[in-house]
Amino acid sequence: MPKIVDPLERRRAVADAVHAVVAREGLEAASLRNVAEEAGLAIGSIRHYFAGHDELIIFALQELGRRVGERVWAHAERLLEEPGGSREDRRRRTEDLLAEFLPLDSVRRDELVLWHEFAVAARTHPSLFGHADAIQQTLYGLVLRTLQGAQQAGGLPAALDVELESIRLRALLDGLGMQAALFAERFPVELQRAVVRRHLDSLVGAVPAVPAADAP
Numbered sequence: 001m002p003k004i005v006d007p008l009e010r011r012r013a014v015a016d017a018v019h020a021v022v023a024r025e026g027l028e029a030a031s032l033r034n035v036a037e038e039a040g041l042a043i044g045s046i047r048h049y050f051a052g053h054d055e056l057i058i059f060a061l062q063e064l065g066r067r068v069g070e071r072v073w074a075h076a077e078r079l080l081e082e083p084g085g086s087r088e089d090r091r092r093r094t095e096d097l098l099a100e101f102l103p104l105d106s107v108r109r110d111e112l113v114l115w116h117e118f119a120v121a122a123r124t125h126p127s128l129f130g131h132a133d134a135i136q137q138t139l140y141g142l143v144l145r146t147l148q149g150a151q152q153a154g155g156l157p158a159a160l161d162v163e164l165e166s167i168r169l170r171a172l173l174d175g176l177g178m179q180a181a182l183f184a185e186r187f188p189v190e191l192q193r194a195v196v197r198r199h200l201d202s203l204v205g206a207v208p209a210v211p212a213a214d215a216p
Helices: 007-025 032-039 043-049 053-080 087-099 106-122 126-152 162-182 189-204
Strands: none
Touching: 007 032, 007 043, 007 053, 007 106, 032 043, 032 053, 053 087, 053 106, 053 126, 087 126, 087 189, 106 126, 106 162, 126 162, 162 189
16 A cells, blocks of 8 residues: 655655755755755655755745744743743843844754855845745744833833834844854853843843934
8 A cells, every 4th residue: 555645744744854954955956856866755745745946945944934934933932922931030031032032952953053044045036035934924924023012011111112122132033143143152141141142131121212303
């Protein structure tokens, strides 16, 4: 009796092969031939599940976003849908959520490297750009909602501009994450966590800036 193959499961396995090739050699190396070899399949089998190379790469990008998004959303649910707990507990859960954007272990380091490969390629590949942008906006929308939730719970000053601070926090995560992925020895896990912790401390004690026109 022939083995029944779950199409989605097979597509995800092929996406794993794309990720492996891209992490090792860059996105340009993710040809159908190289991906098929990595997956242990014939090119014809790849074509059975994907109409072409563009569809394959887009699915691999979406699969990366799905995996990261599921973990981030799990943290966000605990913060946004379970508002109880002490301020210390909420702070810990916030730090855990933000940690998903940093290369604190080999899985997250590989994912961050993959994300940058796809994001850079999206600049010159219109077929990728919309998908990369959607993933970025979804993930960072959760960062904004996290700050908004903290403000509503009294953990951040009521006058704090959380939309602006969300952008600032996103910039910190992007820069710190990339530096730590490239120069892991200089950015051990505890240093990355300490940077995020210090930034959150600065938000708690933030004083709203005086608009230039109103300054003495």
